[in-house]
Amino acid sequence: MTSTHDDSGLGPAIVLLHGFPFNRSMWLEQINFLSAHGYRVVAPDLRGLGENVAQTSVGESASEDHRLRSVPLATMDDMARDVAALMDRLKIDRATICGLSMGCYVAFEFIYLFPGRVDALVLCGPRAQGPDEEEKKSREAQALRVLAEGMQFSVSSISTNLLAQKTLTEKPEVVVRVSDMVLQTDPRGAAAAQRGMAARRDYSDELANITVPTLIIAGREDGVRKPEDAEFIHAGIRGSQLVTIDDAGHLMNMEQPERFNRELLMFLHTVSEARP
Ligand code: MLT
Numbered sequence: 001m002t003s004t005h006d007d008s009g010l011g012p013a014i015v016l017l018h019g020f021p022f023n024r025s026m027w028l029e030q031i032n033f034l035s036a037h038g039y040r041v042v043a044p045d046l047r048g049l050g051e052n053v054a055q056t057s058v059g060e061s062a063s064e065d066h067r068l069r070s071v072p073l074a075t076m077d078d079m080a081r082d083v084a085a086l087m088d089r090l091k092i093d094r095a096t097i098c099g100l101s102m103g104c105y106v107a108f109e110f111i112y113l114f115p116g117r118v119d120a121l122v123l124c125g126p127r128a129q130g131p132d133e134e135e136k137k138s139r140e141a142q143a144l145r146v147l148a149e150g151m152q153f154s155v156s157s158i159s160t161n162l163l164a165q166k167t168l169t170e171k172p173e174v175v176v177r178v179s180d181m182v183l184q185t186d187p188r189g190a191a192a193a194q195r196g197m198a199a200r201r202d203y204s205d206e207l208a209n210i211t212v213p214t215l216i217i218a219g220r221e222d223g224v225r226k227p228e229d230a231e232f233i234h235a236g237i238r239g240s241q242l243v244t245i246d247d248a249g250h251l252m253n254m255e256q257p258e259r260f261n262r263e264l265l266m267f268l269h270t271v272s273e274a275r276p
Contacts, residue, residue, distance in 0.1 A: 004052040005044040005086060009035025012119070012272060013095035015083060016043040017103030019125070019251070020193055021154060021185040023050025025177075026100070029257035030264065037265055042095070044086055046106065047074040048189025071147065074192035076102075076200045080109035084117065096271060098122035098264070101224065101250065102193065108203040111210060120213040120271040121237075122264060125222055125250050127229040128236065130202030139198035143191035150187050155179045161223035164249040174254050207236030213274065214240040215267040217260065219248035241267070 006024055008031050016027040024043040034041045045052035083106065087095065096119050099107035104126035111118045131139070145153065158178050159168055167174050214237045218230040227244075234242040243263050248255040 002051045004050065005042060006031055007040070007042050007090060008032075009038070009040045011038040011040050012268070012275075013040045013042060013087075013092045014268065015087070015092075015095045015097050016041065017079075017083065017097065017099035017106050018043070018046060018049070019099075019101035019103055020197065021049065021151065021190045022178075022181045023185070025050070025181060026251065026254055030098075030253055030261060033257075033261045034265070034268075039268065040092070042086070042090060042092065044083060046079045046103070046193070047082055048192045049185060053186045053189050071143070071188050071191045071195070073195045073199060074189070075196040076105045076109045077113070078196070079106045080113055083110055084114050087117065093117065094119050096120040096122065096268065098124070099126070100124040100253065101126070102197060105197065105200050105203070108206065109201075111212070112203075112206060118212050119275070120215075120267070121210065122215045122217065122267065123230075123233060124217045124252060125219060125225045125230075126216060126233055127225055128203040128207060128233050129229075130200060130204075131198055136198045139194045143194040143198075146187045146190045146194070151183050151185050151190065154182050154190075158182070162250045164219065164221035164247050164255055166247040167249065167255045171255065174251075177254065178251060204232075204236065207233060208238070210237045210240075213267070213271050215263070216240055216242045217252060217263060218242065218244045219250055219252035219255065220244050220246050221249045222252070224250045 018026050024045050027043045031041045094117050097107045104123045216230050216234050234240050245252045245256050245259050253260045
């Protein structure tokens with residue numbers, strides 16, 4: 001049976017929530033590093049993505065029209081509840097929740113739904129604001145396009161938006177890993193997640209309610225998130241820390257894993273020290 005999550009190491013738990021349209025393999029360097037440093041690292045494939053495609057599958061024999069109409073939503077709320085159910089199955093009561101981009105929307109839902117289960121938050125490339133009409137329309141258009149054409153067209157955004165210049169010129173292996181992840185994504189899962197992100201709430205007013213230690217990580221060359229997005233969240237969550245990583249874009253944990261892991265570990269140590 002294929003697994004839809006990784007669970008490595010022993011110690012305080014950290015749950016890693018991937019971005020879109022990716023899967024849990026984007027956290028490989030963090031899983032290896034943190035599990036070797038005394039943490040239990042859990043990384044799920046979020047609903048409809050990676051190997052977790054069962055919830056959005058529609059029979060291959062269905063007509064194209066049927067396939068287009070029958071793709072469900074994979075909401076951020078669904079995904080957060082899936083994460084809580086996985087933690088239940090793994091007998092993890094509380095964890096540090098670390099998300100990247102879409103994973104941050106899921107993290108915001110998770111702390112809203114299950115505040116007592118969060119030791120700390122790590123928000124990488126996050127945005128708190130909800131979608132406006134233009135964003136909703138654009139996401140629906142992308143969902144339809146991906147259903148009609150598959151994932152290929154999404155690969156072009158890697159060089160235009162997702163990765164820093166240095167990654168593109170000096171780290172071809174990262175570029176290949178990212179494009180492989182995108183191409184392996186089930187178009188129905190991608191469409192369901194796009195529609196889920198279009199249906200997400202605005203988390204801006206909830207930032208002030210977040211009282212757990214929070215680290216925000218931004219990539220200096222992120223073409224998807226503006227620096228103001230991270231600064232807005234930093235200003236909204238009292239006591240939060242903001243770190244910006246040079247020579248990194250939207251996938252800063254894959255582009256600059258050493259720096260990213262160092263920042264994450266330092267933060268996790270401060271969280272452990274503060275624990276009663
Ligand atoms: C992601 O990396 O998860 C996406 O950029 C999220 C989004 O489309 O808002």
